[in-house]
Amino acid sequence: xxxxxxxxxxxxxxxxxxxxxxxxxxxxxxxxxxxxxxxxxxxxxxxxxxxxxxxxxxxxxxxxxxxxxxxxxxxxxxxxxxxxxxxxxxxxxxxxxxxxxxxxxxxxxxxxxxxxxxxxxxxxxxxxxxxxxxxxxxxxxxxxxxxxxxxxx
Amino acid sequence: xxxxxxxxxxxxxxxxxxxxxxxxxxxxxxxxxxxxxxxxxxxxxxxxxxxxxxxxxxxxxxxxxxxxxxxxxxxxxxxxxxxxxxxxxxxxxxxxxxxxxxxxxxxxxxxxxxxxxxxxxxxxxxxxxxxxxxxxxxxxxxxxxxxxxxxxxxxxxxxxxxxxxxxxxxxxxxxxxxxxxxxxxxxxxxxxxxxxxxxxxxxxxxxxxxxxxxxxxxxxxxxxxxxxxxxxxxxxxxxxxxxxxxxxxxxxxxxxxxxxxxxxxxxxxxxxxxxxxxxxxxxxxxxxxxxxxxxxxxxxxxxxxxxxxxxxxxxxxxxxxxxxxxxxxxxxxxxxxxxxxxxxxxxxxxxxxxxxxx
Numbered sequence: 001x002x003x004x005x006x007x008x009x010x011x012x013x014x015x016x017x018x019x020x021x022x023x024x025x026x027x028x029x030x031x032x033x034x035x036x037x038x039x040x041x042x043x044x045x046x047x048x049x050x051x052x053x054x055x056x057x058x059x060x061x062x063x064x065x066x067x068x069x070x071x072x073x074x075x076x077x078x079x080x081x082x083x084x085x086x087x088x089x090x091x092x093x094x095x096x097x098x099x100x101x102x103x104x105x106x107x108x109x110x111x112x113x114x115x116x117x118x119x120x121x122x123x124x125x126x127x128x129x130x131x132x133x134x135x136x137x138x139x140x141x142x143x144x145x146x147x148x149x150x151x152x153x
Numbered sequence: 154x155x156x157x158x159x160x161x162x163x164x165x166x167x168x169x170x171x172x173x174x175x176x177x178x179x180x181x182x183x184x185x186x187x188x189x190x191x192x193x194x195x196x197x198x199x200x201x202x203x204x205x206x207x208x209x210x211x212x213x214x215x216x217x218x219x220x221x222x223x224x225x226x227x228x229x230x231x232x233x234x235x236x237x238x239x240x241x242x243x244x245x246x247x248x249x250x251x252x253x254x255x256x257x258x259x260x261x262x263x264x265x266x267x268x269x270x271x272x273x274x275x276x277x278x279x280x281x282x283x284x285x286x287x288x289x290x291x292x293x294x295x296x297x298x299x300x301x302x303x304x305x306x307x308x309x310x311x312x313x314x315x316x317x318x319x320x321x322x323x324x325x326x327x328x329x330x331x332x333x334x335x336x337x338x339x340x341x342x343x344x345x346x347x348x349x350x351x352x353x354x355x356x357x358x359x360x361x362x363x364x365x366x367x368x369x370x371x372x373x374x375x376x377x378x379x380x381x382x383x384x385x386x387x388x389x390x391x392x393x394x395x396x397x398x399x400x401x402x403x404x405x406x407x408x409x410x411x412x413x414x415x416x417x418x419x420x421x422x423x424x425x426x427x428x429x430x431x432x433x434x435x436x437x438x439x440x441x442x443x444x445x446x447x448x449x450x451x452x453x454x455x456x457x458x459x460x461x462x463x464x465x466x467x468x469x470x471x472x473x474x475x476x477x478x479x480x481x482x483x484x485x486x487x488x489x490x491x492x493x494x495x496x497x498x499x500x501x502x503x504x505x506x507x508x509x510x511x
Contacts, residue, residue, distance in 0.1 A: 028404075028405075032408070036208065036233070036237075038233050039208055039231060039232055040211070
């Protein structure tokens with residue numbers, strides 16, 4: 001037979017048992033979900049690009065033409081202008097990341113996806129792009145055209 | 154909160170009515186009741202396989218050039234990748250173990266009797282599918298052991314008279330085990346087999362819900378003689394909660410196994426290297442492997458391998474049709490029990506022998 005006193009402590013005990021069981025269950029769920037969530041985050045790939053790359057050889061490009069080159073894991077745009085000048089910039093459109101191209105007929109950089117326009121310094125001049133393309137420095141070293149990131153002052 | 158949702162659903166399509174069978178289902182209580190947990194445990198481990206399998210798909214690449222490297226990447230670079238893969242491997246082995254244990258417990262309790270013949274048949278087909286999962290999944294890391302296991306396994310398929318060669322070419326995606334085989338096995342493992350398994354599993358569970366749990370003949374007879382002795386438990390929520398406790402423990406054991414003994418990766422498969430010494434299939438194929446090793450090259454006019462394959466094919470078919478041999482009379486029941494004891498003894502003995510044999 002249960003005494004009066006014994007019956008009186010029951011709700012408290014039950015609450016404690018529920019707390020321990022529920023807390024234990026939640027702790028288990030968290031401890032199993034945590035590795036899964038961490039697993040979902042892809043490991044960072046090291047950017048092997050460095051700050052400098054040989055984009056092309058002298059003579060590869062005719063005047064008023066362009067090529068896309070690899071700059072680390074991202075594409076870069078090298079333009080040989082009609083005035084026989086080299087210009088280099090990021091080839092990733094600042095609007096929605098399409099790859100841009102040089103339009104010889106317009107003498108401007110054009111993104112085919114949403115008709116964005118940049119000038120030969122990478123400035124966004126018409127269409128949806130919100131920011132200019134990152135401009136790179138170009139040096140001709142022997143017969144190599146070397147593109148490097150501009151040093152932040 | 155839950156009540157509001159339940160009421161909302163109930164008003165629209167009769168949720169309560171839909172759930173009613175779950176509440177009506179009773180689990181018989183007797184000295185063999187513990188065996189009822191094995192099926193649920195197999196189902197739980199299957200669920201773990203689905204979840205961890207989907208996670209592995211995020212990083213795995215199914216081609217001969219990349220498969221090994223991508224698994225290596227999962228094991229070494231992806232955070233907790235080793236854990237996810239190890240759980241997938243451990244859970245696969247445990248699932249096969251529990252599927253076998255569930256099957257033999259059902260057989261010994263003679264739960265396959267009328268009206269549950271189709272539950273048995275669907276269960277055996279599920280076991281074959283699970284073995285298919287094991288066989289196809291084993292190749293996916295594209296390591297040396299997997300490569301030779303697949304070579305031998307598909308070669309055995311090729312021994313089947315008449316259709317054997319066609320089956321071999323179908324499985325391998327050509328005459329040899331190559332990258333084409335890997336891509337094919339990947340397709341089987343993540344699309345074809347899961348699709349068929351899901352459908353069969355739904356049927357299997359539906360039949361169990363519809364027919365309820367079977368009590369063994371001896372218990373049934375006892376209860377029929379004295380109905381006051383009959384004891385039962387509601388499946389939902391009483392038995393279900395007990396099952397979930399078992400699953401909870403299983404999850405803990407699984408995590409511990411994966412952490413203490415992570416699955417190895419081995420070396421990358423090289424189609425032009427010699428097979429390593431002591432190469433053996435996974436434990437669940439050992440009894441067949443050992444039998445094939447012991448049959449002489451020629452038995453009368455028939456090739457040993459062909460004979461072995463035919464015998465196992467026939468054995469599998471008889472096993473599938475077991476409920477139709479046991480008619481329930483004394484004599485057939487005794488025969489069935491004898492055959493069961495023989496099958497279990499044979500499988501266990503051959504597995505152990507295969508494990509220790511050189």
